[in-house]
Amino acid sequence: MSSLPRIAVIGGGASAVCLLDALVQERDLRPGVITVFEPSRHLWRGRPYQPDLEVVRVNATPDDMSVRAGDNQHLAEWLTTRQLFVGGAAAYTDPLSGSHFVPRAVYGDYLEQSARAALMTLLQRDWRVELVRQRAEYATPAANGGLKLHTARGDVHEVDYAVLSVGAGRPADHYSLAGQEGYLMEPYPVGRTLSAVDPEADVAVIGSGLTAVDVVLALNATGHQGKIRLFSRRGVLPGVRQKQIHHRLRYFTPAHFRGVAARGETRTLQDLVTLMSAELAAAGESIEAVRAEIDSLRTEDPIVRLRRQLGEVDSPSIGLRILQQAVPDAGPDVWPLLTEQDKNALLQRYDRALMSLCCPMPPGNAAVLLSLVESGQVELVNGLEGVESVPGGGFHIGTARGDHRSAVVINATNARMRKVNELAAPLVNSLVAAGLAEPHPRGGVHVERATSRLTVGSTPNPRLYALGDPAAGSLFFTFGVQSLVDRAVDIVRAIREDSAVLTTGHDVLQSA
Structure with missing residues (x-):
């Protein structure tokens, strides 16, 4: 490893922005080189947040869309500043709930400006920043344990750490209609x-x-x-998002499940139901009401359900809101504790329902x-x-x-629904061929929950990480912004710890 950490971020969308901001917040990582590979002309915006019609909105409120860990007001404050110059915030207010849902294009502006601010801060701290407007086509191992990233033009970038943060890409052409007029x-x-x-x-x-x-x-x-x-x-x-409330989870929390993992314990689906029941009961709610809402996807006409849920936007019951908070927050920590049988059962029985309810419009x-x-x-x-x-x-x-x-x-x-972004597939395949990655049968690659390190045969590689969609098979609910933020913090912390060990060894060798 070089004396300064060389970090590659492969993909320049929302997940990369979360990672850059996490790097800024980590003051104990020695300055190094950060290289971002992204060929798209919509740098930092990814697929969903390109300039577009104002009617197309994000489906979450600003406090759930902040890219800054520990600061859920980061986007709200950015919007307030933006309003001073261009106005428009009042137009983002939902007429039924009173909550703000910003246009996707405006959120893309926020991502762009957050990325630029992060990069400027890193430059001021003596980091070297490189933007490679090419795709990392394939990778080969480097002699020092790092990676050589090869672009389509034949350029080679040697790095110490690499983070796969490519998005889902285009939807798959399930019916082979590409090229047909209309x-x-x-x-x-x-x-x-x-x-x-x-x-x-x-x-x-x-x-x-x-x-x-x-x-x-x-x-x-x-x-x-x-x-x-x-x-x-x-x-x-x-589903239809209800009026926002603020609830502090007591039992079904990431901290609880991380403690379970630290003790080497596992959990069953029934254990999760029991814990969720306790969470709901503490708020005066019943698990039966939530179960009925989940079952309604199979038993209720979808338009009847749509009409009913619209009538419940102001409902005093907060059971559904608790579920919508708990699943995205704790999902990545819950998932590794389940057996493969339970994971498959959950996906088969409840995946559609949970995605509908926990990603509401x-x-x-x-x-x-x-x-x-x-x-x-x-x-x-x-x-x-x-x-x-x-x-x-x-x-x-x-x-x-x-x-x-x-x-x-x-x-x-x-x-x-696509297993791997088609444009990133050659890179992922090259990592697999080199024995540096292991494809997951549910998509993406195998990763370690605590660090998001790529694993092969359950052995984590401290030099390679996956953020967002590439980790979708190993983790649950990887795509929400708050999940991206949490995983970005994990990755930066893991790189800091590994870099400190390697740098100490390098300094010892240099002084010998």
């Missing part, structure tokens, strides 16, 4: 991609999650008059969606079986309830 495989940014859609055309949207809702809202905002159908296998819509968005359904312009169709192009133009969509025709198909499936 097929939009990537909906973002919707302001650009949807501008080519005939306002009178019948539109088929593949998916019914948050991206599909963004597509509907964008079409509506641009005056689309044609029919819009959301096709999916199960017809599960995102703003009430204002839900109200617009419901109004379009009630007007007859938007329809939700479940039982999707297949989509194929039709000779002469258009598409045939087959469902368990009948067939449909559409002139336009928009792919709004979850990009995280």
Whole structure:
């Protein structure tokens, strides 16, 4: 290892911004070299936060979207400062809940400025900063235990530590429609991609999650008059976020589960239910009400459920809010404590429900969606079986309830359904081939929970880390901003500790 730590950040989206800010907050790490690899023209914004229509919003309030660990007001204060110059904050207020949900593009501005501020601070502390506007195509081991990163142009960057922070990438083309006229495989940014859609055309949207809702809202905002159908296998819509409350978790906490891990203990699904019951009971709530809400995805018509949840935005019951706080906060710490059998059972039975409830849409968005359904312009169709192009133009969509025709198909499936970002696959494959990474059957690579280090045969590598989507198979709920922030802090701490050991050894050798 060189006398100064050389850290590579592979990917320049939201997770990279969280990592840079965590580096700034770590004052005990000796200044070194930070190299960010990102070929996209939308540096720091990633796929979801490009310049776009204002109607497309993030689905969480500012205190859950801060990139600064321990400071949930960081984004709110940035918005206040921004309002002094450009105004607009009042327009972000949800009409039903009173909470703020900023446009995705504005959040992208925040990410950009946070990254620049972090890099400027690092420069002032004698770090060397390099932005490589190329993709790290493949990696080979370096003699000192680090890594050589090779770009498409043939450049080689030798580093001591590397953090895989690539995003999910584009949604997969499940029905092999790429290149067909009228097929939009990537909906973002919707302001650009949807501008080519005939306002009178019948539109088929593949998916019914948050991206599909963004597509509907964008079409509506641009005056689309044609029919819009959301096709999916199960017809599960995102839940509706209730009015914000502040609750302090007492039992179902990351600290509790980290203590369990430190003692070498495990937990079962029933243990989690028991602990959640205690958490709810302490707040005067019942586990039965939460269980009924989870079961409603299988038993209740999705539009009836949408209408009911809209009517419960101001509900005095906080059981669902506790679940929505506990799962993202503690999910990454809970997951490694379960057996593979329990993990598979949880994913099979509850993954859709938990994602719907714990990644809910703003009430204002839900109200617009419901109004379009009630007007007859938007329809939700479940039982999707297949989509194929039709000779002469258009598409045939087959469902368990009948067939449909559409002139336009928009792919709004979850990009995280793809095992590995297709653009990052060569790099990941090279790490696997070199024995530096082990692919996880649920996606991404195996990582150690406490440090996010890549593992091979359960042995962690102190030089390689995964943040966000590359760790999705090993951890649960890796994509929320607060999860990214927490994992970024873990990674920086682990690099600091390893660097201190290696630097001490280097200094001893130099003085010998």
